[in-house]
Structure formats: C-alpha cells, structure tokens
Amino acid sequence: xxxxxxxxxxxYQFHFWTATDATIGIGAIVRVDDGAGRIVHAVIVDGRAYxxxxxxxxxxxxxxxxxxxxPPPTRRVEIRLWTAxxxxxxxxxxxxxxxxxxxxxxxESDVEIALRMDAYVRxxxxxxxxxxxxxxxxxxxxxxxxxxxxxxPESAHLNINGVSGLATKxxxxxxxxxxxxxxxxxxxxxxxxxxxxxxxxxxxxxxxPAALTAxxxxxxxxxxxxxxxxxxxxxxxxFKADGxxxxxxxxxxxxxxxxxxxxxxxxxxxxxxxxxxxxDDIDAKADAFLxxxxxxxxxxxxxxxxxxxxxxESFAGLERLFRAIFDGLESAGGRDMWRTHHVATIRKVRxxxxxxxxxxxxxxxDDDTAHDLPFGAFDDRALxxxxxxxxxxxxxxxxxxxxxxxxxxxxxxxxxxVDHVVVFVDELNKYAPxxxxxxxxxxxxxxxxxxxxxxxxxxxxxxxxxSQVHRRVVGNASTTIYGRMDSDELAMPGxxxxxxxxxxxxxxxxxxxxxxRHPHFAHPIFLKFPRxxxxxxxxGIERFPPAPDVPFGEAVARQLxxxxxxxxxxxxxxLIDGHREVDVRSALLATRRARxxxxxxxxxxRLRPSIPRRTADxxxxxxxxxxxxxxxxxxx
Amino acid sequence: MAAGSPHRRAGQPITDPFxxxxxxxxxxxxxxxxxxxxxxxxxxxxxxxxxxxxxxGHFGLAPVVRAYVAAAVLTRRDGSLAMAAEEHEEFIxxxxxxxxxxxxxALDRVxxxxxESDTSARVHPLVDQYAAARIVETRRETAERKAVRRFVDxxxxxxxxxxxxxxxxxxxxxxxxxxxxxxxxxxxxxEGADLLTALTLRExxxxxxxxxxxxxxxxxxxxxxxxxxxxxxxxxxxxxxLERWADRTTLEEATLVSRWMLGERAPISTPDASWDRLIYxxxxxxxxxxxxxxxxx
Numbered sequence: 001x002x003x004x005x006x007x008x009x010x011x012y013q014f015h016f017w018t019a020t021d022a023t024i025g026i027g028a029i030v031r032v033d034d035g036a037g038r039i040v041h042a043v044i045v046d047g048r049a050y051x052x053x054x055x056x057x058x059x060x061x062x063x064x065x066x067x068x069x070x071p072p073p074t075r076r077v078e079i080r081l082w083t084a085x086x087x088x089x090x091x092x093x094x095x096x097x098x099x100x101x102x103x104x105x106x107x108e109s110d111v112e113i114a115l116r117m118d119a120y121v122r123x124x125x126x127x128x129x130x131x132x133x134x135x136x137x138x139x140x141x142x143x144x145x146x147x148x149x150x151x152x153p154e155s156a157h158l159n160i161n162g163v164s165g166l167a168t169k170x171x172x173x174x175x176x177x178x179x180x181x182x183x184x185x186x187x188x189x190x191x192x193x194x195x196x197x198x199x200x201x202x203x204x205x206x207x208x209p210a211a212l213t214a215x216x217x218x219x220x221x222x223x224x225x226x227x228x229x230x231x232x233x234x235x236x237x238x239f240k241a242d243g244x245x246x247x248x249x250x251x252x253x254x255x256x257x258x259x260x261x262x263x264x265x266x267x268x269x270x271x272x273x274x275x276x277x278x279x280d281d282i283d284a285k286a287d288a289f290l291x292x293x294x295x296x297x298x299x300x301x302x303x304x305x306x307x308x309x310x311x312x313e314s315f316a317g318l319e320r321l322f323r324a325i326f327d328g329l330e331s332a333g334g335r336d337m338w339r340t341h342h343v344a345t346i347r348k349v350r351x352x353x354x355x356x357x358x359x360x361x362x363x364x365x366d367d368d369t370a371h372d373l374p375f376g377a378f379d380d381r382a383l384x385x386x387x388x389x390x391x392x393x394x395x396x397x398x399x400x401x402x403x404x405x406x407x408x409x410x411x412x413x414x415x416x417x418v419d420h421v422v423v424f425v426d427e428l429n430k431y432a433p434x435x436x437x438x439x440x441x442x443x444x445x446x447x448x449x450x451x452x453x454x455x456x457x458x459x460x461x462x463x464x465x466x467s468q469v470h471r472r473v474v475g476n477a478s479t480t481i482y483g484r485m486d487s488d489e490l491a492m493p494g495x496x497x498x499x500x501x502x503x504x505x506x507x508x509x510x511x512x513x514x515x516x517r518h519p520h521f522a523h524p525i526f527l528k529f530p531r532x533x534x535x536x537x538x539x540g541i542e543r544f545p546p547a548p549d550v551p552f553g554e555a556v557a558r559q560l561x562x563x564x565x566x567x568x569x570x571x572x573x574x575l576i577d578g579h580r581e582v583d584v585r586s587a588l589l590a591t592r593r594a595r596x597x598x599x600x601x602x603x604x605x606r607l608r609p610s611i612p613r614r615t616a617d618x619x620x621x622x623x624x625x626x627x628x629x630x631x632x633x634x635x636x
Numbered sequence: 637m638a639a640g641s642p643h644r645r646a647g648q649p650i651t652d653p654f655x656x657x658x659x660x661x662x663x664x665x666x667x668x669x670x671x672x673x674x675x676x677x678x679x680x681x682x683x684x685x686x687x688x689x690x691x692x693g694h695f696g697l698a699p700v701v702r703a704y705v706a707a708a709v710l711t712r713r714d715g716s717l718a719m720a721a722e723e724h725e726e727f728i729x730x731x732x733x734x735x736x737x738x739x740x741x742a743l744d745r746v747x748x749x750x751x752e753s754d755t756s757a758r759v760h761p762l763v764d765q766y767a768a769a770r771i772v773e774t775r776r777e778t779a780e781r782k783a784v785r786r787f788v789d790x791x792x793x794x795x796x797x798x799x800x801x802x803x804x805x806x807x808x809x810x811x812x813x814x815x816x817x818x819x820x821x822x823x824x825x826x827e828g829a830d831l832l833t834a835l836t837l838r839e840x841x842x843x844x845x846x847x848x849x850x851x852x853x854x855x856x857x858x859x860x861x862x863x864x865x866x867x868x869x870x871x872x873x874x875x876x877x878l879e880r881w882a883d884r885t886t887l888e889e890a891t892l893v894s895r896w897m898l899g900e901r902a903p904i905s906t907p908d909a910s911w912d913r914l915i916y917x918x919x920x921x922x923x924x925x926x927x928x929x930x931x932x933x
Binding site for chain 1: 675676712715717901903904906907916917920923
C-alpha cells in the first residue's frame with residue numbers, strides 16, 4: 001500500500017502498487033490485513049500507470065525528434081498504481097482509514113466476506129441465489145444475491161441495462177431465473193415468472209436446450225445450477241386477425257401445440273379500457289360512464305327504460321345495448337340524456353370501446369369466449385411466456401397492464417397459486433419512460449416497484465438506457481445489472497458515482513460479463529455468467545422455422561390436434577362447413593379451455609346452429625354496426 | 637563520484653584542478669567520429685552508490701554524525717533493469733580522540749558501527765564535519781567496490797558501466813569489462829590544443845585515448861565523448877569522460893564503447909540536473925537506492 005499526503009488512505013479508499021505484470025485489473029477484489037486484527041476488503045476502481053518521465057518533451061529530445069527512432073535500450077521504470085474502494089472493514093467500528101499494510105488478492109473466502117455474502121450464504125435456510133462467477137488473478141469464486149433483497153420482502157426488483165445485442169440483458173435475466181428456480185428456498189414459498197416477449201422470437205424457445213460450451217457447463221456446476229432449459233414453460237400468444245392462426249414465431253409444427261391462445265372478451269378488457277384510450281378520451285364524464293358499464297351492466301342482467309333486458313357479456317352484446325339506448329332516446333323525442341349521461345359521452349365511449357376489438361383483433365374477441373392465463377393455478381417454478389411481439393403497441397400495453405394487474409390482485413388475495421411472481425419486462429423505457437405523459441402502464445409500474453415487494457410481485461426490467469426510465473422505477477430496484485454500456489449513457493448524471501475506469505470497462509464489457517449492484521455489496525462487482533441453457537430466439541428460429549399461416553379450417557384442425565393428435569383436418573373441415581367463423585372460433589376456444597376427453601365431439605357440440613341469427617333489418621347481430629347507417633347510393 | 641557528497645558546495649575552490657596525462661592513441665589529440673549509437677551487450681551491468689549523513693548531536697563540541705551509504709549494480713535484460721548486487725551500511729562517525737570512555741560506550745550501545753574521523757589540534761565545527769564527510773565518502777566507495785566486485789565475479793562475461801572512475805578496479809580480475817563514466821570535469825588532464833580539441837568535441841565524437849595519472853595506482857586509459865551538442869551551451873554540456881584499464885584492447889574498443897554510451901542517451905535521465913551526462917540506468921540506480929534508504933530521504 002502507498003499513502004502520501006497528496007494520496008492518503010481513507011476509510012473508504014486506499015492506493016497500492018503492483019508489478020507491471022500483475023494479473024489484476026479494475027474490479028478485482030483485494031484484502032488488506034494489518035496483522036493486528038483489522039482486515040479490509042476492497043475492490044479496485046481505478047488504476048494508473050506512469051514512468052519517471054517528467055514531461056513528454058523529454059521523450060522527444062531523447063528520440064531527437066524522430067518518432068521512428070529505435071526504442072531506447074532501457075525501459076523507463078513504470079508504476080502501476082491502483083485505487084481500491086473499501087467493501088468491508090472488520091471490525092466495522094471504529095471506522096478508520098485503511099491501515100498501511102500489504103495488499104493481497106482476495107481468495108474465495110475473502111470474496112464471500114468482502115461482499116457480505118457470509119450472512120446469507122451460510123444462513124439456515126440459505127437465501128443465496130447464484131448470480132455469476134467472480135474471477136481475478138486466476139481465482140474464481142461464485143457470487144450470490146440475497147433472495148430476501150432480490151425477491152422481497154426486505155427489498156426487491158432488478159433492473160438491467162446495456163446496449164442492444166452486446167449487453168446480454170435477456171441472457172442474464174434468463175440465467176438468473178434458472179438460478180432462482182434452482183435455489184429459491186422452499187421455505188420462502190412458491191415462485192413463478194411471467195415474461196413478456198416483446199420483440200421477435202427472443203423468449204419463445206425457452207423449453208428447448210441450447211448448445212453450451214464446456215466453460216459454460218463448468219460455471220453451471222460451480223454455481224450449482226442445472227445446465228438445462230426451463231422444465232415448466234407455458235407459452236401464450238394471441239391469435240392473428242383471422243382468429244385461428246396464433247400470432248407467434250413459435251409456430252413450427254413440432255412446437256405449435258405448446259402455445260396456448262390468449263384471447264380476451266369484454267369482461268377482461270373493460271377494467272383496462274383506460275389503457276387503450278388516449279388521455280383526451282378519459283374525461284370525468286367518460287370515466288363515469290365506463291364505471292357505470294362496469295358496475296351495473298357488464299356481466300349482469302340489466303333492464304333498460306324501454307322494456308329491454310340485456311345480459312352484456314361481449315362486445316357484440318355491448319353493441320346491442322348501445323343500439324337499444326340510442327333507439328330508445330330517439331323514440332323518446334330525441335332526448336340527449338340517459339341516466340345522467342349525455343348522449344355525446346355515450347356515443348364517444350361506444351365508439352372507443354367497440355373500436356378495441358377491431359384494433360386488437362386476435363387478442364380481443366367480439367364474443368364472450370376468452371382464454372386466459374391460469375390465474376389461481378400458477379405452478380411453482382413455472383415460467384409463463386406471453387408472446388406479444390406481433391401485437392401492436394396498444395395491444396402490448398393492454399396485455400401487460402391486465403396481466404400484471406391480475407397478478408397483483410391474486411397475490412393480494414394470496415390465491416394465485418404461488419407466493420412470488422417475477423415479471424420480466426424488456427424495453428422498460430417504453431412502458432415507464434422518464435418523461436412524457438402520465439400513462440396507466442407507468443402508474444402501474446410505479447406501483448409495483450414501490451409496493452410489489454410486500455405482495456411478492458417482483459419486477460425484472462431491462463432497457464438500453466437506464467436514464468430514460470422513470471427514476472422511481474429504477475430507484476426502487478434493489479439490484480442493478482449493467483451489461484455493456486453506451487458511453488453517452490455513462491456520461492449521464494446517474495452514473496457519476498462510478499469511477500472513470502469502471503465506466504471504461506463497462507463500455508467495453510464482453511458478452512457474458514456484467515456488473516452487479518446489490519444491497520449487500522458496498523460497490524458494484526464484475527462477474528461472468530454462463531449463456532442460458534435455454535435456446536435463444538435467433539437459434540430457435542433456425543432450428544424451428546416458423547410454419548406459414550394455414551387456411552381457416554386447417555388452422556382450426558391444428559388447434560384441435562393439440563388436444564388430440566388423431567384429429568384429421570378433413571373431419572374438422574366437414575364439421576365447420578356452413579358455420580360462421582365467429583362461431584367456429586368460439587367453439588374452438590371453449591374446447592381448448594375445457595380440454596375435454598373427446599375434443600372433437602366437444603367442439604362439434606359447441607358449434608352453434610349453422611344458420612346465422614339476423615336482426616329484423618337483416619344485419620348480423622354479432623357484428624358492430626355503424627351508428628347511423630346510410631343508404632348506399634351504388635347498391636343494386 | 638556519487639550523489640550526496642557533502643563537502644563540495646558551489647563557489648568553493650576545486651581541490652585538484654589539474655593532473656597529468658600522456659597521449660597513447662594519437663599525438664596530437666584528435667576528434668574521432670564514432671558513428672551512430674549501438675546497443676551495449678545484453679546483460680550489461682550498471683553501478684552507482686549514494687551517501688547521506690547528518691549531525692545527530694554533540695558530545696560537547698564533538699559532532700556525532702550518523703551516515704548511510706549504499707551501492708548497487710543493476711543488470712539490464714530485455715530492456716528492464718534488475719538488481720544484481722547491493723551493499724549498504726549505516727554507521728556513526730565521531731572525532732574519536734575527543735570522546736570520553738563513557739561517551740564511546742554510549743555510542744557502542746546504539747548498535748551501529750562507529751568510525752573515527754581525523755581531528756585537528758584546534759576545534760572547528762566545519763572542519764570536523766568535513767572530516768566526517770571524508771569517512772562517509774570512503775565507506776561509500778568501499779560499498780561500491782564490494783558491489784562491483786560481486787557482479788564482476790558473478791557475471792564473468794558481462795560488461796559493467798560504473799558511475800565515476802575505475803581506478804580502484806583496474807588491477808583485479810574482470811577489469812577489462814569495466815567502463816567508468818565520469819561526469820565531473822573538476823580535474824583537467826589536458827592542456828593547450830589538446831584541451832581545446834577535447835572540450836570542443838562535436839556530438840557523437842570522442843577524443844583520442846590518453847593515459848591519466850593516478851597517484852599510487854595502476855594506470856588508467858581515458859577519453860572524452862560528447863553525448864549531446866554543446867553549441868550555445870556550456871562547454872561541458874553533454875561531455876563525458878570514459879575510463880578503462882590501461883590495455884591495448886581499450887584503444888581497439890574505444891570507438892565501440894563510445895557508441896554503446898551514445899546508445900544510452902535515451903531515455904533521458906531528467907529531471908536530474910546532469911541529465912546530459914548521466915545515463916538513465918545510473919540515474920535509475922540512484923532513484924532505486926534513495927527509495928530503499930527510507931527515512932534517510
């Protein structure tokens with residue numbers, strides 16, 4: 001160690017030198033033992049090298065102005081001077097400057113003490129969750145997070161950031177989820193994870209094994225994590241606009257059967273209508289009318305003033321109610337108020353609501369059939385992947401908001417099926433931006449990040465630029481992971497506590513390495529982690545190329561074959577011939593939801609009569625009709 | 637020879653300004669262009685020493701001087717300098733004749749060697765210090781000789797460049813591999829046209845070899861070499877004097893050895909004030925020894 005008046009040791013920092021060929025660098029953990037009972041562990045945060053050259057000009061003189069001159073016979077004496085930030089001092093009191101003593105590279109047990117992991121690695125039951133391998137100077141040591149601080153109740157949430165493609169954000173989260181599933185103590189309850197696949201095939205092959213190197217397997221073994229893909233993965237995806245082909249890249253015939261449809265009707269959507277409506281739509285009047293519909297109409301028997309009785313279960317049913325209201329008001333002499341709601345407000349809400357099923361076609365259905373996540377029956381250590389990559393932003397917002405809200409509701413009631421849920425959200429900057437208008441999604445994310453740990457609802461968020469995410473969302477994440485970072489991002493004020501050398505390392509971090517900040521670690525630590533044992537999206541697409549969309553009948557047959565592989569396309573086609581597609585879709589969803597012993601028979605029984613019901617004017621009752629039909633001047 | 641000699645201060649008269657020399661290579665002395673710089677052979681050693689002293693106290697008027705001397709030989713391999721031999725000694729110097737038995741016993745209890753300096757009939761504090769400094773200088777030379785001898789004996793094929801005169805080594809085994817690099821020009825051996833030629837050498841030139849006088853010792857061959865141009869500077873800027881044993885091979889190898897020394901111009905040994913004559917490895921030894929003498933800095 002060296003300490004001078006200009007470069008003194010302090011309780012939080014000290015300096016030492018090494019040989020120029022020493023195999024340590026930024027992020028290495030060291031140990032100082034004064035031999036009198038005081039032991040200090042620290043991490044290297046800065047390094048400098050210089051020679052005895054007073055000014056560069058002297059080098060010019062020595063080379064006689066010729067930069068190509070032969071190198072001098074003697075290399076100037078050079079110093080490697082390191083700055084280390086204190087991680088832990090023992091004894092902790094009194095807090096004193098680091099004693100002048102010899103500095104040693106940390107051993108495996110030193111790493112455990114330096115990062116205060118001894119408190120939870122050796123606890124009974126242990127709450128240690130492996131996060132990666134620390135390595136320096138040829139020494140390797142596993143590093144653990146504390147489940148109580150990663151998943152609650154002490155603190156919770158994880159935020160990971162880094163540039164796209166190089167920061168391995170998704171890989172890190174998947175590896176950590178594997179680790180959590182392998183190590184989360186049973187005594188702490190059951191745990192599941194919900195991942196939103198928001199781009200490409202990223203998360204759609206997590207049940208398939210990935211190719212691992214020997215080094216990867218060695219790391220898995222060192223961390224005590226099985227090097228295998230997720231055992232229990234449930235995939236969900238909405239339909240495409242045709243209502244039968246699933247909107248996912250996991251459509252290879254070998255895998256398609258494992259994707260469950262995600263389809264919602266009016267009841268599922270109404271509570272979250274605010275997500276789908278822009279701020280101008282949600283004035284107090286519209287909000288009041290939406291509440292009225294939710295409280296008094298949907299799912300209940302409702303009598304209007306004109307003798308009509310309504311049971312609104314679907315968008316189609318809602319449309320019938322609106323039509324009855326407008327007809328009733330018109331027949332009453334053009335009244336403009338209905339039950340304290342102005343007709344203009346009703347028209348506005350009607351237009352916006354009924355537009356949802358159009359805008360989110362495939363996800364939101366006109367009828368009352370829905371196929372949802374198994375809220376109430378979540379399995380322990382299961383991963384639920386919701387593929388919304390093919391859905392537009394509005395639909396993604398709806399899915400995200402509703403799923404997370406339902407998770408919160410069930411966790412509050414303790415009836416989700418598990419006690420803890422990790423929700424992984426990529427592109428967090430899109431859902432909880434640092435600036436921009438207040439949105440329902442952002443409010444919800446703020447709520448989770450501030451209250452989630454009490455409920456067991458844990459947010460794992462990822463984004464390229466942490467500075468673009470709401471401060472309270474990232475601020476509440478007790479654990480932060482940094483992959484390779486953009487240097488412009490590192491120049492933001494939020495990173496001012498990180499040394500310039502550490503920033504430099506972050507800006508050039510290779511794949512498979514990360515820097516982790518955790519409540520027990522006094523300073524961030526650099527780690528390596530193995531690539532996920534589950535197949536990455538890009539490789540998955542190569543191994544399981546997506547199947548092209550198939551015609552309606554064949555798509556229905558494919559869906560039914562998930563339940564019974566013997567079902568032939570021709571038989572299904574015979575069954576659905578003459579039926580409206582909406583009825584076929586409804587029967588299909590009902591069959592998939594019920595999972596009957598004889599799917600084909602069940603499906604056939606649920607098919608409605610082949611003659612479509614029609615209103616008095618001949619229109620299709622299920623379809624949303626224009627409010628004021630005009631005569632078609634070109635009609636024959 | 638080395639840094640830290642305490643008895644010479646600017647403005648004081650030079651003790652031995654002139655000495656005798658005999659031309660052995662050319663007559664009259666001439667300037668010889670040696671050619672470009674060359675790398676000295678691998679494993680070449682470099683030797684230097686340091687000395688420090690201070691008055692710790694007095695017994696009456698008698699000063700008690702505490703001193704430290706050290707010498708080292710560093711060898712260069714692959715461009716890096718590494719320790720090859722090292723000597724150091726910490727001791728006390730007193731005017732012994734003026735001390736009582738009790739005072740001597742007290743000094744013995746300190747546990748350091750005690751050397752006695754010369755005493756004059758009348759007491760003069762500065763003369764006493766000068767006498768002590770002479771003892772310190774002698775001890776430093778002894779340390780240097782020991783370190784150099786160890787290196788020369790241990791490395792039978794390596795050359796050695798030492799700071800200062802080689803006079804005390806010219807008779808022993810391995811003397812043919814020792815080069816003395818003299819930076820000080822307090823004593824002038826030449827005169828007249830020969831002196832003019834020597835002191836106005838151009839950069840990269842050496843003088844003819846001459847034999848310098850050496851009181852009571854074996855003869856030494858010497859020649860001047862200009863490392864850096866002196867034009868518009870001091871006459872002595874960049875001027876060194878090299879020494880080797882008095883042998884025919886010295887004449888044959890003077891140009892080669894000069895080119896080795898030219899090769900040592902880089903790196904520059906700044907910020908040392910005598911960087912124009914002090915080669916970097918010697919400068920580094922001084923840095924090394926100063927760093928190792930701890931509280932004596």
